[in-house]
Amino acid sequence: MNAPHAARPAVRRFPTLTATAAHHAETRPDRVAVRCGDREVTFLELYHRGNRTAHALLAEGLVPGSRVGYLAKDTEHYYDLLLACAAGGTVLVPVDPRLTPGEIEHVLRDSGTELLVTEEEKLPVVEGLELGSLRTVLALDDDGARPGGFLHWKADRPDTPPGAAAGARRPLAQMYTSGTTGRPKGVVLGQHTFWAVNDLLARHGLDWIDWREEDRLLQVLPGHHIGGPWWFMQGFRAGATHVVAQGFDARRTLALLAEGGITTTLMVPSMLRILLAEPGVGPGHFAGLRKVVYGGAPIPEPLLEQCLDVMGCEFAQIYGLTETCASAVCLPPADHVPGNPRLKAVGRPYPGVAVQAVDRSGDPLPPGRVGEIRIDTPAVMTGYWQRPEETELALADGWLHTGDAGHVDEDGYVYLHDRIKDVILVAGENVYPAEVENALSKHPAVAEAAVVATPDQVRGEAVRACVVVRAGERLTARELMLFLRELLAPYKIPTAYTFVDSLPRNAAGKILRRELRDRF
Known part of the structure; x- marks a missing residue:
């Protein structure tokens, strides 16, 4: 392995993103929080930026609960907005910039987005939409000199907190995911959901997946995917540095891994396969890597063997949904041994999380019997935005019904057989x-x-x-x-x-x- 196990340093844990940002601004002001291309933002700068944005949102007439859209590739401005929404009680709505104009319109209309930050190349698309709720559109600007640009818009606002920050259970983000009807729906997630698993692991002294102050995390998954903000929130809480990849490109990712001092990242197995297929790839590209977390599917055993041989680090799998804020189950590093039959599992529940396979009547099934997987987790969504009937069905009996078919074995490991929702x-x-x-x-x-x-x-x-x-x-x-x-x-x-x-x-x-x- 590239890095031996070290005792996890004590991390002062705050219940909100705003309190965490303030603490880091005071205790590690000059440490880089986010690196994006050749631009770096320290913890103090990010804290000040988030506060200025929060003040500007309130001056624009937005109130707690108002929706703020972000339609662009990942940049440092995404995390600025995330902190601003936490500070002022507004709700971030990330939108996939690859969507068609009709798909973009649905997300903005359904969410009731009032202010949108977008890439300049997306302005013609947005201007062609008819959205009654959307009052302000701001283009991203890196120098703050453009009137109507995001940085220019907020430049003269105070960098102090705007007032009482939103509580941990107030909505922070509304992530869009489709369902069996094919119409994307908004999953509302409170601040507490992003750190619920983090808290459970710390409470039980487990390092299945962990984040350390000295880490440099590679941010590959985009901000419109639940894995993106979830991964950022974990490293930010620890006071680590995030290197934003701005999408997955094999050569660029390998360069960041080799030259950026990356210690941990979150990917999907297909990304690992693509990286290892690049000509000239070798252990030197992964010399600083201590752990890879992956999700989306179990890792095939031949790929795991190749990863262990070339990358030389630990691996952990996570399974969850947008509705469970990315992760409810984990296959720990200790189970990532070639020949281990548990490699076919998606993992076991974290302490404090319960998983069952149930029949059509909702009755729990014995170990090995296939049924619908349901989850009881403190990281569960508030609900689907303005869809009370669908929310009631998904959260029936106090469990999140995943729509995934699978079984749970005698030791609590979860195996998926198919996706009932056919995703x-x-x-x-x-x-x-x-x-x-x-x-x-x-x-x-x-x-x-x-x-x-x-x-x-x-x-x-x-x-x-x-x-x-x-x-x-x-x-x-x-x-x-x-x-x-x-x-x-x-x-x-x-x-x-x-x-x-x-x-x-x-x-x-x-x-x-x-x-x-x-x-x-």
Whole structure:
């Protein structure tokens, strides 16, 4: 291993992001909190920036609970906004910049976003939307000289706290995730959810996943993905430095790992596979790395063996949902041994978290029996934004019902068998069949369509569309791909198309997706 185990230093723990930021500004003012490209922001600077932004939001007329959107790739300004929302009680709504204009409009309209910070290249898209709630749009500016730019807008605001900060259980972020209907819905998460697992690990003296003051964390997962803000919050609490990758690119990521002194990171297995496939990659690229945390899928044993051999560090897997603030279950480093049958598991619950497999009546099943996985965790969401019925169903009986099928063994390890909600994981990104099918159905030559996952050596899973063409019509895969470019983000567009005479259905008329998957 690259780094031996060391005793975890005592970390003073505060319940809110605002109190934590103030503490770091006082105790480590000159330490770099965020590095993005060639720009560095210290803890004191980030604290001051967040306060100025919070004052500016309030001066704009926003009140606690108002939604603040961020539509851009990750920069230091994302974390500035995150601190500002915590300080003033507003709620951050991160938006994937890869979404189509229609998808962006849905998120902004559904959330009721009142102020939006965006990249300059996205301004024409935003200006073309008709959104009654959106009052202010600010373009990101790095020098603060542009009127109407984000930095210019807040430049003359005080860098002191704006007043009483929001409590730990007040909403901090609204993350968008789709469901079986295919329409993205907002998952509302309080500040406390981001640190709930961190607190449980500390309370029980466990270092399954850990963050240290001396760490340099590589921030690969984007801010619109729950793993992004969750990973940042852990390292920020410890007083560590975050190096923002601004998306995953194999060569750039390897350079950051080799030259940036990175000690720990959060990725998905497909990213690890891509990194190790790069020409010339070797142990020298990972010399400072002590631990890799990964999620989205179990790691195949051959890939783990390669990772252990080349990267020479510890590995830990996490499993959770946006609704559980990223993680509820962990496969600790000690289980990452080639030949260990537990490598097929997604992990075991943290102390203080309960996981059950239940039947259709909601009754717990004995070990080994497959049912729906449900979770009882202190990191659970407040609910789905303005969707009380869906919230009630998801949180029935005080448990978060995941929609994932699996079983729990005698030792409490959780194994997933399938995703009841049929989510497709493309390089760690969720693709929801209903959303893609809705887009396909808009083509005049498509009678009906079903979307399933097929294995992909690089990305983990790929999207395949099974399409029934209307009688008398002709259609090609290329025509459909071009058509979908206007409706879906690139990673959601199917990479394979199969034209069929009909879709398999059961007696109730439901499409048999498993039968379609089995064909490929």
